[in-house]
Amino acid sequence: IxxxxxxxxxxxxxxxxxxxxxxxxxxxxxxxxxxxxxxxxxxxxxxxxxxxxPFNEESLKNTLDYSCTLHKEFSNDIYGFYECFPSVKYNGxxxxxxxxxxxxxxKKYQSQDVHLIEETPELYNSVTLPHLQKEKFSLQWVINILEHKSETDRVVFEDSNPEIGFILLPDLKWDAKQIEDLYLIAIVHQTGIKSLRDLNSCHLPLLKNIKEKGIKAIKEKYNIPSSQLRIYVHYQPSFYHLHVHFTYLKYVAPGIHAERSHILSSVIDNIELMHDYYQKATLSFVVKETETLFLEYEKRGIVKKR
Amino acid sequence: IxxxxxxxxxxxxxxxxxxxxxxxxxxxxxxxxxxxxxxxxxxxxxxxxxxxxPFNEESLKNTLDYSCTLHKEFSNDIYGFYECFPSVKYNGxxxxxxxxxxxxxxKKYQSQDVHLIEETPELYNSVTLPHLQKEKFSLQWVINILEHKSETDRVVFEDSNPEIGFILLPDLKWDAKQIEDLYLIAIVHQTGIKSLRDLNSCHLPLLKNIKEKGIKAIKEKYNIPSSQLRIYVHYQPSFYHLHVHFTYLKYVAPGIHAERSHILSSVIDNIELMHDYYQKATLSFVVKETETLFLEYEKRGIVKKR
Structure with a gap:
């Protein structure tokens, strides 16, 4: 058919x-x-x-009105516990x-046991890197964005320089309707930078450009100062083309835990302290038991199921 | 009336x-x-x-049916983004x-704005450190634990060596009844180590001892392997006597965000890469607008309210 x-x-x-x-x-x-x-x-x-x-001022107006009924469950002294029912259109x-x-x-969306792996440079080269080269998630959707074939109307800012440029757009998890859960990502134009592990002093202009222009674009469009932004990269990332996350500091975004996220200003600082920091450092990352990367580490006896 | x-x-x-x-x-x-x-x-x-x-199996049945309309926002390749509108009665x-x-x-329910401060070594010495010396929160409760005057029945493990020893006990946020939200802290016997900023290669034996013996004690008492533990320090800490947090990796414990927590194995690795890493690094930390440390930074024009 x-x-x-x-x-x-x-x-x-x-x-x-x-x-x-x-x-x-x-x-x-x-x-x-x-x-x-x-x-x-x-x-x-x-x-x-x-x-x-999430709630915001706008949605609140439509919840706290006369059309919204209130069913009491119970009350105790000054505390009352209810369920309220706003109209369909306000409940998307x-x-x-x-x-x-x-x-x-x-596998990505299935809940399961997780483990922390302390990845030395040796383990990166002998286990993680060969695994990445073998697996390869498709990056077609990233290329679509960079080549202006998809999501062009969602672009918040672009620096088209092929070396230090990037496209800044709302992350797919953000509907871009309220700043309370602001979440944008900057995807670099330069190809071939898989992750944190590939970064060295050559990339400082790129990283600083993303930080500076990303902050400026967000300040202009959303009026959030840099001190209220969390700017970071994931390790391991969910796709192996360098990208930087920008979230509102007060927003507890998914994946911001210390075992997964690296604050961009620390990344820049580490490379400035030691040009090959990310080739020498032991980096921890979290892996689910069903991921093939876990199996690679398990095979070598580096981690095991409980 | x-x-x-x-x-x-x-x-x-x-x-x-x-x-x-x-x-x-x-x-x-x-x-x-x-x-x-x-x-x-x-x-x-x-x-x-x-x-x-929250969703559950029951509420799901009523969401994924024909009466629930779906409005498309956009799609890209295999990914489609929609808003769906279930009936009023399923949206309490x-x-x-x-x-x-x-x-x-x-006051209890009022949220405060927070800011991220990028603390260079110069800012630490000129702003943060003088502030700590001036303020001085009492550490009496810590001393009571270390001298076995308080919480003695809560101690999970002790290494009494004055240089590299520590006491491991449940954090006050954990009732110690189930491992799903396991949360212990190791408080070092050595006094005078205020925070991450004070750590250097002299402290490697201490840090490695906490990691090794903390893991062993938790494995023995709670049967959790080291790969399912998140072991970290806070910066800024909530009290200025060195302590290390141990939480169950699957548990989304408070304060584990990348802007606050530093994984212990990375701390050890950083000092091994560069003996004075924590005296040279720029460290980010989060501060609330009402905290006196915020006011010190605001006074100097380093951060401002929105």
Whole structure:
């Protein structure tokens, strides 16, 4: 059937054709859920991610009005506990649909045990690097952005210099509607920088340019000063083309834990203190038990399941 | 009017009589908001707390059905970004109303702006260090623990060596009842090490001893392998006597963000790469606008309120 080859996103209007297979993960703190399933008459696996939206001044206006009913659960002295029900239009849920999803996507979203690996330069060269060279997630979507083929209307700032330039745009996790959960990423134009491990003093102009111009663009567009931004890179990153995260400091964004995130100003400072710091340092990173990188380390007896 | 003395929770049906004064805090991660206001014809301040509900299997059934429309925002390759709108009855918001609320309630729920300060060695010596010397929080409670005058029954492990020894015990935030939120701290016997800034190669035996024996004690008592522990120090710490945090890696403990926490194995590695790394490095730290340390930096024009 021709329908099979059609991109799901050109036709999807509701979930009536969705068949749920299993829940991959639930985060009660963040109010997210991730489901694996499929669509009738479509081949391939689908992943659906749902996330309740944060409040802001605007949404509040529509919640605290007369049309919003209040059901009392119980009260005690000055404290009353209720459930309130705003209108449908004020209750949108952020929804991401990935289709067709690969086994790697499923692993990424499935909750599971994690381990911390202390990656020495030797382990990077003998285990992590060969693994990356073998695996390779597609970077097509990154190239689409850099070549202005996708998400062009989402670009917040571009410096088109091929050596030190970058594109700054909202991260896919941010709907760009309120600064409370501001999350942008800067994707560098220069190709071939896989991660933190590749950075040395040659990259200082690039890193400083991202910091300086990223801060300036965010100040102009969102009026947030640099002291209220968290600017960092992940190790391991989720894709191996250098990119820098910008989040609002008060926002507890996913992946900002010390075992995963490296503050950009410290990265710059480390390279200034020692030009080959990131080739010499032992870097810790977190890996899930089902990831193939975990299996590579497990095979060598460096880490084991509990 | 008699109405004034009536408990609000006996009559509250909706928010039509609510007058919003200001937003006290917003948490975009937890999807909560806290508002200060009042009710018409009622004396006293009211605080309203709203929190979106977490997903569960039940609520999911009602979200992923035909009645739930899907509005596409954009798509790129296999990724589609939507907003979905379930029926009113499946969208209840957890609501707490406190009335009449006191000044203490307001302070408790009011969020403060935070800033990131990039502390160079010069700024440490000219601003942070003089501030610490002037302020001096009491360390009596730490001394009580080290001298076995307090919390003796909580000690999990002790190495009594005065140079490299430490006491390991549950952090006050952990009730020690389940490993899901395991949180211990190691307090060193050696006095006079204020923070990360004071560490150099002399302290390598101490740091390595804490790491090795802390891991061993936790493995024996709680059966958690070292690869599932997050071992780190804070900068700035909450008290200026060297201590190391041990938390379960899967547990999202407070204060583990990259702008505050430094993984112990990286600290050891940095000192091994450069014996005076922590006297030379620029260290970022987070400070609240009401803290006196913020005021010291503000006075010098290094950071300012928005």
């Amino acid at each position: 021709q329908e099979n080859d059609e991109n799901i996103h050109t036709v999807l209007k509701d979930f009536s054709e969705f068949q749920q297979k299993r829940i991959l993960s639930i985060n009660s703190q963040r109010k997210t859920i991730c489901i694996e399933g499929s669509f009738n008459n479509k081949s391939g696996t689908a992943i659906v991610l749902l996330e309740k939206k 849920i952020k929804t991401t649909v990935i289709h067709p999803a690969t086994e790697k996507h499923i | 008699q109405e004034n003395d009536e408990n609000i929770h006996t009559v509250l049906k909706d928010f039509s009589e609510f007058q919003q004064k200001r937003i006290l805090s917003i948490n975009s991660q937890r999807k909560t908001i806290c508002i200060e206001g009042s009710f018409n014809n009622k004396s006293g301040t009211a605080i309203v707390l709203l929190e979106k509900k 918001i957890k609501t707490t109303v406190i009335h009449p609320a006191t000044e203490k309630h307001i």
